[in-house]
Each structure stands twice: as structure tokens, then as C-alpha cells.
Amino acid sequence: xxxxxxxxxxxxxxxxxxxxxxxxxxxxxxxxxxxxxxxxxxxxxxxxxxxxxxxxxxxxxxxxxxxxxxxxxxxxxxxxxxxxxxxxxxxxxxxxxxxxxxxxxxxxxxxxxxxxxxxxxxxxxxxxxxxxxxxxxxxxxxxxxxxxxxxxxxxxxxxxxxxxxxxxxxxxxxxxxxxxxxxxxxxxxxxxxxxxxxxxxxxxxxxxxxxxxxxxxxxxxxxxxxxxxxxxxxxxxx
Amino acid sequence: xxxxxxxxxxxxxxxxxxxxxxxxxxxxxxxxxxxxxxxxxxxxxxxxxxxxxxxxxxxxxxxxxxxxxxxxxxxxxxxxxxxxxxxxxxxxxxxxxxxxxxxxxxxxxxxxxxxxxxxxxxxxxxxxxxxxxxxxxxxxxxxxxxxxxxxxxxxxxxxxxxxxxxxxxxxxxxxxxxxxxxxxxxxxxxxxxxxxxxxxxxxxxxxxxxxxxxxxxxxxxxxxxxxxxxxxxxxxxxxxxxxxxxxxxxxxxxxxxxxxxxxxxxxxxxxxxxxxxxxxxxxxxxxxxxxxxxxxxxxxxxxxxxxxxxxxxxxxxxxxxxxxxxxxxxxxxxxxxxxxxxxxxxxxxxxxxxxxxxxxxxxxxxxxxxxxxxxxxxxxxxxxxxxxxxxxxxxxxxxxxxxxxxxxxxxxxxxxxx
Numbered sequence: 001x002x003x004x005x006x007x008x009x010x011x012x013x014x015x016x017x018x019x020x021x022x023x024x025x026x027x028x029x030x031x032x033x034x035x036x037x038x039x040x041x042x043x044x045x046x047x048x049x050x051x052x053x054x055x056x057x058x059x060x061x062x063x064x065x066x067x068x069x070x071x072x073x074x075x076x077x078x079x080x081x082x083x084x085x086x087x088x089x090x091x092x093x094x095x096x097x098x099x100x101x102x103x104x105x106x107x108x109x110x111x112x113x114x115x116x117x118x119x120x121x122x123x124x125x126x127x128x129x130x131x132x133x134x135x136x137x138x139x140x141x142x143x144x145x146x147x148x149x150x151x152x153x154x155x156x157x158x159x160x161x162x163x164x165x166x167x168x169x170x171x172x173x174x175x176x177x178x179x180x181x182x183x184x185x186x187x188x189x190x191x192x193x194x195x196x197x198x199x200x201x202x203x204x205x206x207x208x209x210x211x212x213x214x215x216x217x218x219x220x221x222x223x224x225x226x227x228x229x230x231x232x233x234x235x236x237x238x
Numbered sequence: 239x240x241x242x243x244x245x246x247x248x249x250x251x252x253x254x255x256x257x258x259x260x261x262x263x264x265x266x267x268x269x270x271x272x273x274x275x276x277x278x279x280x281x282x283x284x285x286x287x288x289x290x291x292x293x294x295x296x297x298x299x300x301x302x303x304x305x306x307x308x309x310x311x312x313x314x315x316x317x318x319x320x321x322x323x324x325x326x327x328x329x330x331x332x333x334x335x336x337x338x339x340x341x342x343x344x345x346x347x348x349x350x351x352x353x354x355x356x357x358x359x360x361x362x363x364x365x366x367x368x369x370x371x372x373x374x375x376x377x378x379x380x381x382x383x384x385x386x387x388x389x390x391x392x393x394x395x396x397x398x399x400x401x402x403x404x405x406x407x408x409x410x411x412x413x414x415x416x417x418x419x420x421x422x423x424x425x426x427x428x429x430x431x432x433x434x435x436x437x438x439x440x441x442x443x444x445x446x447x448x449x450x451x452x453x454x455x456x457x458x459x460x461x462x463x464x465x466x467x468x469x470x471x472x473x474x475x476x477x478x479x480x481x482x483x484x485x486x487x488x489x490x491x492x493x494x495x496x497x498x499x500x501x502x503x504x505x506x507x508x509x510x511x512x513x514x515x516x517x518x519x520x521x522x523x524x525x526x527x528x529x530x531x532x533x534x535x536x537x538x539x540x541x542x543x544x545x546x547x548x549x550x551x552x553x554x555x556x557x558x559x560x561x562x563x564x565x566x567x568x569x570x571x572x573x574x575x576x577x578x579x580x581x582x583x584x585x586x587x588x589x590x591x592x593x594x595x596x597x598x599x600x601x602x603x604x605x606x607x608x609x610x611x612x613x614x615x616x617x618x619x620x621x622x623x624x625x626x627x628x629x630x631x632x633x634x635x636x637x638x639x640x641x642x643x644x645x646x647x648x649x650x651x652x653x654x655x656x
Contacts, residue, residue: 020649059562059648080567087565094563097556100244102251114240115565168564 008032009208015065038209040219043228049212058082087116091169093179098165105148109134112171119172137167159190176208263586266539268593273532288510290362296479298504305513308479311349318476332489337481352444374424384424388434415447418464442472547639572644579636
């Protein structure tokens with residue numbers, strides 16, 4: 001039941017992942033995300049939300065099942081190709097500590113293109129230079145780029161850091177943005193502003209979004225809510 | 239290129255720790271290269287104590303022994319060569335020149351060497367440099383003396399000073415040749431050889447101060463007056479050793495055999511290069527110890543860097559996860575740490591080298607004057623090898639944190655663990 005066009009952005013079928021040295025297994029029967037769809041992914045701690053993001057990012061390898069992103073089955077790719085795939089088509093936002101302290105905020109945004117010539121080309125098509133596009137994104141996310149350029153990354157507030165991280169995830173037009181509890185370190189007012197801008201920018205770039213969070217108050221702003229259940233063998237059906 | 243840029247920025251962020259690491263490596267490289275430099279130059283200086291002399295002839299003893307007492311002024315000759323024999327050697331057809339040496343007296347701890355003016359013409363050291371006068375010139379008058387650079391420096395002698403020689407090699411109860419004082423007419427420039435610590439006088443002067451001595455005891459009444467001694471026959475009766483220059487080096491072995499088989503008295507002729515090699519072989523274990531110690535210091539420096547890199551690794555886990563998220567491979571994470579280690583080692587090696595260079599330039603004169611060691615400022619080929627070895631060590635050391643970060647980044651996935 002994907003109302004977002006014939007080809008889904010992401011398809012998981014019977015995906016299995018076991019953590020090393022434990023018996024716990026994450027199993028995902030069927031999970032799809034359409035092009036440009038915004039999915040709210042919730043579930044208790046330890047239910048495997050971050051692991052699922054690692055699988056989609058191609059950093060973790062599933063033991064079985066199928067994982068197709070943009071019509072590309074990740075399990076057939078070599079580790080190097082998966083890294084390249086992640087660089088080209090995915091954007092990540094972590095809970096906190098998203099930025100490299102030794103780069104200034106704008107350089108942190110540009111880092112999103114550092115390992116992908118494709119993203120670089122797309123960013124330049126949109127903004128002229130990668131730097132201009134980074135500045136444009138920062139402004140769109142409500143940050144004054146001129147102030148940022150003169151500030152060290154360490155001097156930014158947590159809310160500002162998360163916006164810089166969002167700009168880095170979005171630069172060069174990725175097809176899917178994966179956000180791992182990006183608002184849990186923010187206060188309510190900052191959180192709402194951040195989410196609004198993030199959703200708007202994803203929509204503008206036509207990027208799909210998987211947003212992991214415990215905060216059910218945010219769920220209403222998404223196209224769909226998916227819950228990961230805890231069970232002896234963690235299972236999930238979309 | 240991106241990696242080097244990231245490494246550079248990351249290091250700048252941690253510049254206090256990074257510069258300490260660089261400094262540690264620089265000091266160890268400085269020590270390693272410094273020891274190597276001093277070692278090779280000491281060896282070079284040692285080997286070139288006598289240059290241009292084809293053979294040294296003395297009474298029969300061991301070759302190292304003859305070298306030690308004739309050139310290094312260590313120990314005493316077992317026997318002398320008669321003047322007649324010396325004259326016959328000098329008259330041999332292959333011989334181009336000879337320099338007689340007569341040792342046995344001293345002046346305030348420095349050896350006195352009786353010789354001829356030929357010494358200043360034919361004695362060569364280093365890469366064939368002749369002796370140079372800092373001030374004054376060779377002896378002319380019977381009671382003239384020429385002092386080496388160290389003698390002049392330590393005793394603060396200048397031209398015209400009067401000195402008195404002691405009979406024998408010193409010691410508290412030495413008798414003085416106080417009745418026949420000498421005047422300093424020349425001060426030699428530093429050479430880094432035993433010549434620096436020598437007082438040179440003419441053979442006739444040695445004869446003159448001993449005219450009234452028999453078996454180490456002074457007999458009163460016989461030519462005791464300095465002025466009277468001038469009128470005596472001062473042809474030496476014996477000398478300690480002589481330096482020989484040949485017309486052609488090809489005849490060296492034939493000449494050596496002829497001297498060794500000399501029928502009138504037991505003689506020994508040695509090739510200075512061979513004897514120097516034997517002597518260096520004896521004292522060469524010390525240089526290996528030095529090398530081992532300086533290599534250890536480099537290993538300690540590398541350990542310091544490794545400690546720095548490893549302790550920083552936990553703090554940098556976040557940095558690695560971020561790089562992984564934007565598409566860096568686990569191999570890139572590995573490379574990042576190796577590049578960092580190589581950058582630190584390179585910076586340390588360059589700084590250490592510059593440090594050595596600066597110290598050499600600044601201390602060259604001082605070391606030459608005080609220790610008689612001529613340090614070469616230009617880099618030797620073997621030093622590039624050592625620098626290369628240090629760089630390789632840095633590369634290998636970087637692989638350890640690199641490997642740990644590599645393993646970690648595969649297990650961690652994209653979670654930022656702290």
C-alpha cells in the first residue's frame with residue numbers, strides 16, 4: 001500500500017540482523033518507504049531503530065532477507081560500493097554531536113559532499129558553488145550564515161548544531177534522509193522549529209525521511225507512523 | 239587530498255597535544271641523526287689524523303703501539319731509532335721526504351715533540367689539509383717553540399711568551415729544563431688531531447736541553463749554559479719515529495719490507511691507514527652502543543606518539559562515526575589515522591633535522607676548538623636512510639590505531655558512541 005508512485009524508495013523484506021555475541025535478532029518482515037515519503041519510526045529503546053538505520057546506510061550487513069534502496073539491492077554491493085552509495089544518496093542526522101569541532105559550521109555542511117562527486121555536482125547545480133549551496137541551506141534552516149562563518153562550531157547551541165547537521169544531510173539533494181532522534185536533545189520550542197524546517201526542506205528537495213523518535217507528539221506531522229516492537233525476536237510489520 | 243586537509247584541521251584543533259608529539263619525535267630524530275653525525279665524523283676525523291703520510295717508521299713493536307705513541311702521543315716508545323738509521327732511510331731511493339719525531343718531554347701536561355721544519359710542510363690531516371699557522375710561523379732559532387691550538391687556548395699563550403719544558407712526561411716531581419727557556423714563535427690553527435695538544439720544537443733543541451743529562455739525571459758542568467749549548471754539535475743521536483712520504487705509493491709495500499728487514503736494528507714500518515683501521519676496530523664497540531641507544535630513543539619517541547594517538551582515539555570515535563555517515567569507508571578511517579601518524583612523524587623528522595642543522599652550524603667552531611671534532615654540516619647519505627627508517631616506523635605505528643578505528647567503525651555502525 002504505497003501511495004507514492006510505482007517504485008518504492010526503500011524496500012525491506014524478511015530482513016534479519018543478529019548482534020554479535022548476543023541472541024537478540026532484529027527481523028523486519030515488510031517495510032517500504034515511497035519516494036519523498038516522510039515516515040515516523042518509533043519503538044522502545046533497544047528495539048533496533050538505530051540498527052535499522054545502520055542497515056539502510058549499508059554500514060551493517062544483514063544476515064538474511066532483502067534490502068533494496070533506489071532499486072539497488074545493498075547486499076550485492078561490495079563494502080566500498082555501499083559506502084559510495086551512502087555518500088551519494090543518503091543523508092544522516094544524529095541525536096547530537098553531529099559536527100566535527102575542527103571545521104567551521106559551513107565546512108561541516110560542505111562535508112556532506114566530501115565523499116560524493118555526484119552530491120558535489122548537484123550542490124553546484126543548485127547553488128553555483130558547494131559553499132554557496134551550504135550557505136543557502138543554512139539560511140533556509142533559519143541560521144544567519146554570516147554570523148556562523150565567524151564562529152567556531154563549538155560555540156553553537158545544540159539547536160543550531162542540529163540545523164547545521166540537517167543542512168549537511170540535505171546538501172547535494174540526497175534521496176533519503178535518516179534522522180536518529182535528532183530532536184531529543186532540544187527543548188520544545190526549538191524542537192518544533194527544527195522539525196518544521198526539516199520537513200519543509202525535505203519536501204522541497206523531494207527527499208524521503210525516516211525520522212526515529214520517542215516523542216509521539218511529533219508523529220502527527222508525518223505521512224505515516226511505523227512502530228518497531230520488542231519481542232524475543234524483534235519483529236516488525238509495516 | 240581531502241584526507242590530508244581533514245587531518246591537518248583535526249590536528250590544529252588538538253595542537254597542544256600534537257605539537258608535544260611532534261617535539262618528542264623531533265628530539266629523538268635530532269638525537270639519532272646527531273649521534274650518527276658525530277659517529278661518522280669522529281671516525282672520519284680519526285681516520286684522517288694522518289693523511290699524506292705513506293708510512294710511519296719506528297723501533298720494532300706492535301703496529302697499533304707505534305701508531306699510538308708516534309701520532310696520538312699515547313704511551314711511550316719502547317725503543318728509539320738511531321740517527322744513522324734515520325739518515326739511511328731518508329736516503330733510500332723511493333723516499334720523497336721524511337719527518338723525524340722525537341718524543342719524551344712535556345710541558346704542563348702537553349707532549350713536546352722534537353721535529354724538523356719539514357713537519358709543517360709535509361704533515362697532512364683531514365682531507366689532505368696542511369697545517370696552518372693561526373699566528374706566527376715555524377721555529378727558526380734553537381730555542382723557538384710552536385704550540386698547537388689547544389695548548390695556546392688552555393694555557394693562554396701568545397707569541398713571544400717564554401715557556402720551560404719538563405723532562406719526561408710530567409708528574410709532580412719532574413725536573414725542569416729551566417736553564418733553557420723557549421720562546422713561542424707560532425700558534426697552529428685547530429686541526430682536530432693530537433697536533434693541537436703538542437708543543438713542537440726542533441730536534442736540535444731537544445738535543446740541546448739534554449746535553450748535560452745522562453740517564454734522566456742532570457750532570458752539572460757540561461754545556462749547562464743556554465748560550466754555550468749553541469756552540470755544541472747538536473746532531474741528534476736518536477729519534478723516536480719518523481713519517482715517510484714516498485715518491486710513488488706503489489712502492490709502499492716494497493719499502494715496508496725493506497724497513498722491516500733492516501739489518502742494523504729491529505725496525506717496524508706501518509701503513510697509517512691500516513693501523514688506524516685496527517685501532518678503530520678496538521674502540522668501535524662504543525659507537526655501536528651509541529647507535530643502539532639512539533635507536534631506542536626513536537622507539538620511545540614513537541611510543542609517545544602511539545600513546546597520544548591511542549588515547550585520543552576514544553574522543554575521536556564521534557568524529558569517525560560522522561565521517562562514516564557522510565560516506566567515508568572504514569578504509570578511509572584507517573587511512574585517516576595512518577595519515578595523521580605520517581604527518582606527525584614527518585613534521586617531527588623535519589623539525590629534528592632543522593634542529594640538528596641549526597646546532598651544527600652554531601656549534602661547528604666551538605666543537606672543533608674544544609673537542610677537535612670537525613662536524614660536517616652537509617647531510618650524509620646514511621642519514622637519509624635513517625630518516626626513511628623513522629618514517630617507516632611512523633607509518634607502522636599509525637597502523638595500530640588505524641586498525642583499531644577500522645574494526646570499531648565496522649562494529650559501531652552509524653551510532654555515535656561515547
